[in-house]
Amino acid sequence: MSEQRQSGARRAVIAGAGMAGVQTAVALREQGFTGGVTLIGAEPHQPYDRPPLSKAVLLGTAEGSAFDVDFEALGIELHLGREALGVRPGDHVLDTAAGPEPYDVLVLATGAEPLRLPGAEGVPGVHLLRTLDDAERLRPVLARQHDIVVVGAGWIGAEFATAAREAGCSVTVVEAADRPLAGVLPPEVAAPMAGWYADSGAVLRTHARVRRVEPGTVVLDDGSTLPAGAVVVGIGARPATDWLAGSGIELGVHREVVADAHLRTSAPDVYAVGDCASFPSGRYGERLLVHHWDNALQGPRTVAANIVGSATGEPLAAYDPVPYFWSEQFGRFVQYAGHHTATDTVLWRGDPSGPAWSVCWLREGRLAALLAVGRPRDLAQGRRLIEAGAAMDPRLLADPALPLKAATA
Structure with missing residues (x-):
């Protein structure tokens, strides 16, 4: 490593101005990085938080969710509306729509992008919900109380359906699987959640696939039709990494950046953090790809520590969190911590037909994961x-009257 890169004069460039990118820039300053910090975002808006988009911004109770960060005071150079186009690791250059950005250390934090419904591109009234612009386009749709079809009964689909019902819209949620959250939770855990839709006045149609979308109508694979003043697609997301083609940076099976335990990529002086990257978990013995807010908050601290530490010869910090996320849907606060597999033992705490209950996953007698519905104390202690x-x-552990911490062996 050159003398310049070992000094405080190093230049850090961060591609992506979402939660992960902003927190990396802030953490670098908090941990004493004195070199230049450049934050590059594809969107034209001031960097903002995404969770409020699915409710507060949609319903008009908030105009936005910009981060409360004084970039100028922190000495962070902010470039907005500038898309990242590629990386040349050998030259230490990030290529952007506005020209090349040389770096001494680069952080990839471009997040994830929503999957699109095949055949629906360009059809009027079809929406995604990922960006501030998406939320702003959907706000008047809710205000007009359209008939809305939501494609996908995952976390985003449920949260949008909740907001649409609160706005007085008629809502039908179409799910190809046999239950909501099919890719996330086992059938017995997801089953009670199916009833939440009907309780809120939304219609949930499972085993239903969209054949095509026409203006004002959704046609299902069984030939039935649904009126649709608007269609909101929430069928998942994938890492936003297409722009890295040809860079030589290793990508995984989900097209995510493959990071090591220190969040370094296969390219020298390049790190990756947040939704765009996977990392090996020593805790769970497998590589994790976590598309949740808390991962984008926690990972940057490790990246910043390792960038600063690499210049001083300090031992590198490993990133091995307990994944965590939450969702507010149909009047319920749902929280999850950990990581479970199909072979873990499932144990219930409380009645799933009631307003508050938890599910624990045990692996070799130890708590591997926990889902808490209306039981925040279970979540905090379980984590x-x-x-x-x-x-x-x-x-x-199965006694809901006992605190989780009292259930240790």
């Missing part, structure tokens, strides 16, 4: 128990 690798007593 700490997962971090500690505590052995649990299943009999005590």
Whole structure:
């Protein structure tokens, strides 16, 4: 490494101005990085937080969700409306729509992009919900109380359906699988959530695929039709990494950037963080790709520590979090911590037909993951128990009257 790169004069460039990118820039300053910090975002808006988009911004109770960060005071150079086009690792250059950006260290934080409904591109009234512009386009749709069809009963689909019902819209949610959250939760855990749709006045149609979308109508694979003043597509997301083609940076099976335990990529002086990157978890013994807000908040601290530490010879920090996310849907606060597999033992705490219950996943007697509905104390204690690798007593754990921390073996 050159003398310049070992000094405080190094230049850090961050591609992506969402949560992960902004937090990386802030963390670099907080951890004493004195070199130049350049933050590059494709959108023209001041960097903003995404969770409010699915409710507060949609319903008009908030005009936006810009981060409360004084970039100028922190000495962070902010370039908006500038798309990243490629990386030349050998030259230490990030190519952008406005020209090349040389770097000493580069952080990839371009997040994820929503999957589009095949055949629906260009059809009037078809929407995605990922950006501030998406939310602004949907706000008047809700205000007019259109008939709305939501394609996909995942987290985003449920949250949008919740907001649309609160706005007084007629809502039908179309899901190809046999249940909501089919790719995330096992059938017995997702089953109680199916009833939440009807309770809110929304219609959930499972085993239903969209054949085509016409202006004002959705045609399903069984030939039935649904009136649709608007169609909102929430069928998942994928890492936004197409722009890295030809860079030589290793991508994984989901087209995500493959990062190591220190969030370094296969290219020298290039890190990756947030939705666009996977990392090996020593805790769970597998590579994780986490598309949630908390990952974009926590990972940047590790990246910043390793950028600063690489110049001083300090040991690199490993990134091995307990994944966490939450969702507000149909009047319920749903939280999840950890990571479960189909072979883990499922244990219930409370009645899933009631307003508050939890599900625990045990692996070799230890808590691997926890889903809490209306039980935030379970989540808080469970997250700490997962971090500690505590052995649990299943009999005590199944008693919802007992605190989780009292169920250790």
